[in-house]
Amino acid sequence: MLKVENLNVYYGGIHALRGIDIEVQEGQIVSIIGSNGAGKSTLLNAITGIVKPKEGLITYKGNEIPRTPHKIVKLGICQVPEGRLIFANLTVKDNLMMGAYLRNDKKKIEEDLEKVYQLFPRLLERINQMAGTLSGGEQQMLAMGRGLMSNPDLILLDEPSLGLAPLLVRTIFEIIEDIKKMNKTILLVEQNAYKALSIADKAYILEQGVIKKEGIAEEILQDKSILEAYLGKA
Ligand code: ATP
Numbered sequence: 001m002l003k004v005e006n007l008n009v010y011y012g013g014i015h016a017l018r019g020i021d022i023e024v025q026e027g028q029i030v031s032i033i034g035s036n037g038a039g040k041s042t043l044l045n046a047i048t049g050i051v052k053p054k055e056g057l058i059t060y061k062g063n064e065i066p067r068t069p070h071k072i073v074k075l076g077i078c079q080v081p082e083g084r085l086i087f088a089n090l091t092v093k094d095n096l097m098m099g100a101y102l103r104n105d106k107k108k109i110e111e112d113l114e115k116v117y118q119l120f121p122r123l124l125e126r127i128n129q130m131a132g133t134l135s136g137g138e139q140q141m142l143a144m145g146r147g148l149m150s151n152p153d154l155i156l157l158d159e160p161s162l163g164l165a166p167l168l169v170r171t172i173f174e175i176i177e178d179i180k181k182m183n184k185t186i187l188l189v190e191q192n193a194y195k196a197l198s199i200a201d202k203a204y205i206l207e208q209g210v211i212k213k214e215g216i217a218e219e220i221l222q223d224k225s226i227l228e229a230y231l232g233k234a
Helices: 040-047 069-075 092-098 106-119 121-125 136-148 166-181 193-199 217-222 224-231
Strands: 002-011 014-024 029-033 055-060 077-080 154-158 185-190 202-207 210-216
Touching: 002 040, 014 029, 014 040, 014 202, 014 210, 029 166, 029 193, 040 055, 040 077, 040 154, 040 185, 069 077, 077 136, 092 106, 092 136, 106 121, 106 136, 106 166, 121 136, 136 154, 136 166, 166 185, 166 193, 185 193, 193 217, 202 217, 210 217, 217 224
Parallel strands: 029 185, 029 202, 077 154, 154 185
Antiparallel strands: 002 014, 002 055, 202 210
């Protein structure tokens, strides 16, 4: 569904991504794990055209991906950014509706809104609250809900567990699995290696702009050297 080949991204003299190859099959959860500064956000931003690669080919459903963010949304790809970037001065409902701004299928939009409220009952309870007053976890839910409102086939999730309390982290990962069951494909970048590997079909380990390892997530989770290096336990 999504294929990234020989992707190279520079920020001035910094070579942030060095010949990255990844592939995401339809219906999968694919996790990219790596520590701070590994290049995880850069990878997602290169896919959605926010960052311009120096070299590389990115194809989606067999065609080269357009370089403009709104065309990418139209194709059925949405990015839920790190830091959430919700509209603080709009209500929860208005934020969600912003996610559907390129759509005009009113009835389906209403159905999707219902689905988002089913996934995130907390948002339904706070429908008229200003988004800026939500807790960090609620803002993460809102960012994911807003992404779903574009009715994507592929969701790019950037560090959804960042800064959340353990209980909420569990909830967010359960919801990601529920989203997969809605026939969505998910590319997830995470520092929380254990959680990200636990729910993924396939995983890549990214370090300093290079893919160090790739494989079936379950197998990587069994690999002692990886557990030691990335999960802090053997
Ligand atoms: P984190 O988990 O800390 O968000 P990350 O894996 O997402 O890290 P990136 O944000 O992709 O990492 O950053 C990769 C490298 O590129 C880092 O060394 C970072 O300092 C650098 N970098 C990222 N954005 C820019 C930018 N706009 N200008 C210059 N350097 C950048």
